[in-house]
Amino acid sequence: MILYGIANCDTVRKARKLLEQAGHSFLFHDFRKEGLTAEMIQDWLTHTDYSKLINKRSTTWKGFNELEQQAVESQDLQLVCQHPTLIKRPLLDTGSGLLIGFNASEYQQL
DSSP states (O other): OEEEEOTTOHHHHHHHHHHHHTTOOOEEEEHHHHOOOHHHHHHHHTTSOHHHHBOTTSHHHHHSOHHHHHHHHTTOHHHHHHOGGGBOSOEEEOSSOEEESOOHHHHHTO
16 A cells, blocks of 8 residues: 655644554655656546545645646646645555545545
């Protein structure tokens, strides 16, 4: 499993803690340190809808002007890669699917 997110994000911390307490082994991929690629996003899109990946409540989204928001909505993956905080987090790739955002009960069902 790979957990994607940002190390100092509270919900990512909760997800990491829950996974560790349950004894799951996983890799952690920090968007800010390790980056994000269009290929990664394309892979995620085989498991979910694009609109579910984008966090329109993020400060990055709110700071964008209308043209930038339209570009993101039009699936400008390079812009998303430049601003990885647009991705909802945490994102857990289980190998057979994705869990997007943190829901304790979903994580406990693993």
